[in-house]
Amino acid sequence: MYKHTWKWTICLLILSLLIPSAAFINAQGSEPELEVKSVQAGLGQSAAVEIVINRPKGLKTFEFTLHYDRDALEIADRDVAQGADVKGWMFEHKVNASGGTVRIAAVHVDGFNSNTPAAIAQLTFKAKKSGVKPFKVTDLKGFVELNTPADMTSKAGTFTVQGVLWTVKVSVDNKATQEVVIDDGHVKRTTIRVDAPNTSRSVRLELEQETMQKIASSGKRLAILTPIGSLEIDSLDLKQLGNSRAEIQIEIANGSKQKPARTIVITADGKEIESFYGKLKLSIPYERANAETNQGIVAYRTTGGQRSIISQSAMLDGQVLIAATEAGTYEIGYNAKTFTDAANHWSQPNIEFAAARNLFLGVGNERFAPDQSVTRGMFVTVLGRLLGIEGTATVNAFQDVDADAYYAPYIAYANEHGIVNGVGAGKFAPDRQITREEMAIMITRFMDYAKIESSSTNESRPFKDQEAISVWAASSVRQLQSAGILSGKPGDLFDPQGYVTRAEATKVVRMVLEASLL
Structure with missing residues (x-):
């Protein structure tokens, strides 16, 4: 059952209103070209077919039908992915497996603003029969303005199925x-x-x-x-x-x-x-x-x-x-853990999640102190626990980190592996509260070290206090904002020098942990 019928209907309605009976005219002086890339795969294997639009500048809507050999190739709706260059578009698709077609339509109010080839879709087919299987494009339409159709062309490649099973x-x-x-x-x-x-x-x-x-x-x-x-x-x-x-x-x-x-x-x-x-x-x-x-x-x-x-x-x-x-x-x-002062707190699920994995401990008397600030030493300890580092004594590079302190082995490990740096003059300041921008750069370095991929799920928009973010932390903040791991505060602010609470830290750590499992 097609899940987004209403969106598909809107796309088709918009496109039908745009389509006049007149022939397409060239509004840009260079024709946009829909290109279906060629791929190859072994029998029984799968391969992703990239679809791009060359010279797309000014194009605001497009739709087309891709035909494939249904006896040789197999695809389902879940195998169609929106291209990286149309992430902000209204994008709909529908696979007709019995007919051997995939219908794609997309609309955006601003359209493409450059002639750089735009990746619009990725279709993953499974090969069932050997041979060279050509694709075909029909019903291709595109518009640059309400009554200005684009004179689009197409170029369809092939899917080569190699006959040896692996x-x-x-x-x-x-x-x-x-x-x-x-x-x-x-x-x-x-x-x-x-x-x-x-x-x-x-x-x-x-x-x-x-x-x-x-x-x-x-x-x-x-x-x-x-x-x-x-x-x-x-x-x-x-x-x-x-x-x-x-x-x-x-x-x-x-x-x-x-x-x-x-x-x-x-x-x-x-x-x-x-x-x-x-x-x-x-x-x-x-x-x-x-x-x-x-x-x-x-x-x-x-x-x-x-x-x-x-x-x-x-x-x-x-x-x-x-x-x-x-x-x-x-x-x-x-291993459920609950705290009396976390009940009904906005971060209660995150607090209980982190505590169940012994990443955070309570402060005693069944309390968690969710709104208390986190120190630099405590936050590095949490990252070390997330990696499964044993809390054993080790030589530390920072003169203000006591060898007997609970955070000493975690700071030493994180420093050795490039996750943290000091604050200068051979010091780490482990008991100082960690700021939001310090947390951001520690998290991105941690993710790099642990090989945790962060997919860009959100649009990265500048905060109103963007200029207050230190240069050394700006890229980390953007990366985590785009991945949905860090968000701003009311008023579209990031508050880079603000202190991180224990509740906020549990949310960030949970999102990083779940990203490590995907």
Whole structure:
């Protein structure tokens, strides 16, 4: 069912009002050209087809129908993505799988302001039949003003499907192996999707050395999707396995408190690999109990009967997502924390989320002090806990950081890895309250170090006090504002030298943590 019928209707209504019976005229002196790029993929794999408009200056509306070979290619509405250069446009699309067409329409009051080629859409097709499959564009229309149509042209490429399947051996519940097609069509990841009964207890993949080398050399992540849980291995970890014959197993384990648990076993040439340089991301299906809250649901790693909480874990969209650097057994748990002075506070869910993962602690007597300011030492400690850094003594580069202070090892680690700098003269000022702009630059450096990607979900607009933001923090503020991690205060102000409260810090930390899992 098409979910945005009203938007689609508006787009078509606007376009129909714009379309006169007269022939199109050239309003710009150079014709806008719709171009469908050519791609190729192996049989059973997917590839993203880029659609751009060349010389688009002045164009305010466009619509067209893309025809594809429905017997050879497969696409659904979810596989159509809005292009980066039309993010602020009213953009609608509709896939007709039975007819082999994709209809796209877009409208913007200002339109394109330059002739730089504009990325307007990305369509991900799965290849089902080998051969060269041409695209075709029909019903192409565009306007630069209400009664001024653009004389648009089109250039459609091809989808070349290579006839050799790239497969991996998979066994479910230790039964006979089956060949599963590897999908290498996505820009950032290689995917292996295992179809198995929901009652399955284990899935094992066997990847020959040549296959591992091919996956590792692509620089992409490897995503293994199964009904009992999914695993994503980043490119850094894949390089550890790239010259080996690898086996990867996801298995249902027995949780200590009747909660779901999964064991991940990864071997290279028969030798089990426990620790990795990069990040493993595990997702476990979970149905939350009525008495549970999302913020209290966490994950533990169990070793030798001992459980340790995984700070980078969260319940999102019916899955518990976990980010770790080790294989082993991971169990879902419930670690709800509440505070009397946080009840009905605007940041209550964030406070309980951070406390459940032991990122923030209370101040005693079941209180959190949500409106109390955060010190520089405390904030760096939270970032260290988020990374899973052990709070053990270490040599510190700052003369005002006492070796016995709770924040000493976290400041030393953060300084060593470029997350924080001092305030000058060999000092860090750990007990001074942290400002909003200081927090911004620490967060962006932390995300760079932890390889956390921040997608631009919001338009970055200058704050009214933009000039008050220090030069060294301005780009960090823009990045976090665009990612939706930092927002302003009433009156469209950022208040860069204002102090960060504990409640505000929990919100920012939660958003960074959830970004690390996606």
